[in-house]
Amino acid sequence: MNIGDIIKLQRKKLGLTLEQVGNAVGVSKTTVRKWEIGYIENLKRDKIENLAKVLHISPVTLITGNVENNSNIIPQKAKMIPVYESVSAGFGAYADNYIVDYMPLIINCEEEAKNTICIKVSGDSMYPKIEDGDIIQVLKQPYVDNGRVGVFLIDGENAVVKKAVYSDKGDCIELHSFNPEYKTRKFEGNEIDRICVLGMVKKVIKDI
Numbered sequence: 001m002n003i004g005d006i007i008k009l010q011r012k013k014l015g016l017t018l019e020q021v022g023n024a025v026g027v028s029k030t031t032v033r034k035w036e037i038g039y040i041e042n043l044k045r046d047k048i049e050n051l052a053k054v055l056h057i058s059p060v061t062l063i064t065g066n067v068e069n070n071s072n073i074i075p076q077k078a079k080m081i082p083v084y085e086s087v088s089a090g091f092g093a094y095a096d097n098y099i100v101d102y103m104p105l106i107i108n109c110e111e112e113a114k115n116t117i118c119i120k121v122s123g124d125s126m127y128p129k130i131e132d133g134d135i136i137q138v139l140k141q142p143y144v145d146n147g148r149v150g151v152f153l154i155d156g157e158n159a160v161v162k163k164a165v166y167s168d169k170g171d172c173i174e175l176h177s178f179n180p181e182y183k184t185r186k187f188e189g190n191e192i193d194r195i196c197v198l199g200m201v202k203k204v205i206k207d208i
Contacts, residue, residue, distance in 0.1 A: 002038060002065055003035075003038075003040055003043075003062060003065045004035055004036045004037055004038040004039075004040065005036075006057070006061060006062070006065065007032070007035050007036050007051070007055065007062070008036040009104065010055040010056070010057055011032075011036075011055065012103060012104060012205070013104050013105070013106060014055065014056070014106075015105070015137075015203055015205060016054070017029070017205075017206040018032045018033055018206075019206075021051070021054055021055075024050065024053075024054045025047055025050045025051050025054060026047070026050065027047065035051075043062070048062050048063060079104070079105055079106075079107050079113040079116075080102040080103070080104055081102065081103050081104075081105050081107075081113070081116055081117060081118050081137070082099045082101075082102055082117055082118065083099065083100055083101040083102060083103050083117075083118040083119070083120060083135060084098050084099060084100065084117060084118070084119045084120065085098050085100045085120055086098070086119065086120065086122060087119050087121070087151055087159040087160065087161060088159040091140075091151070091153070091159060091198050091199075100120070103118050103135070103205070105118075105137065112139060115139055115140040115141065115199075116137060116138065116139055116140070116202075117137075117138050117140065117199075118135050118136065118137050118138070118205070119135065119136050119138055119151075120133065120134075120135050121133070121134050121135070121136055121161060124179055125160075125161075125162075125177040125178075125179050125182045126149070126161055126162075126177060126178045126179065127178060127179045128178065128179075129178050129204065130149075130161065130178070130204050131206070134204055134205065134206050135204075135205040135206075136161065136201045136203070136204055136205070137201070137202045137203040137204075137205060138151055138198075138199040138200065138201055138202065139199055139200050139202050140198065140199040141197070141199055141200060142197050143197055143200075144164045144197050144199075144200045145164075145200070146164060146165065146166045147163065147164070147165065148163070148164060148200055148201070149161065149162065149163050149164075149200070149201040150162070150163075150164055150197055150198070150199060150200045150201060151197075151198040151199045151200075151201065152164075152175060152195050152196065152197055152198065153195070153196040153197075153198055154185075154194055154195055154196075155194050156196070159198065160175065161201065162175035162176055162177060162185070163175070163176040163177075163178070164176075171188060171189060171192075172186065172187065172188045172189075172192075173186075173187045173192055173195060174186050174187075175187075175195075
């Protein structure tokens, strides 16, 4: 495992974006991306110390690439979670056919890990918080808390990622987009039966 691979693996394991790591270290996200693909000539000693703190690993590991004495690199609680190519694919009858990758995530609860998937999002309805190409970590469950983002199936065929807003009486559900160019979808009374909750979005994982 080379130093770039170590940086990328540890960043993704911690759920950090290139920008978050760059801001913490004092460099641009472009610089972090270069480190991850192997251009480490400008990874100076002062940056190594800051980068090691952000990634929770030893500075020696970032200098030598030796992970033998650094148990943080591959934690026992890290689970390899499947990444699906689209929202619909992650919940379909033949979901395994649409797995495009696996991502290491730290999930302490075994039951939660079994019900967790990652999905590559397409479209800009949830921009700027969720952009086209971002990956969302989703916990499969039949409910989404008020004000939280979830995955919903509408009319049994249209899977969408939206923020749920419930009325006080529970007789109305609104599905909101973050992008103001998209209208809020409102379901009242019997129309609520058109919606099936597939899961709740736990985290947005960005990679540039």
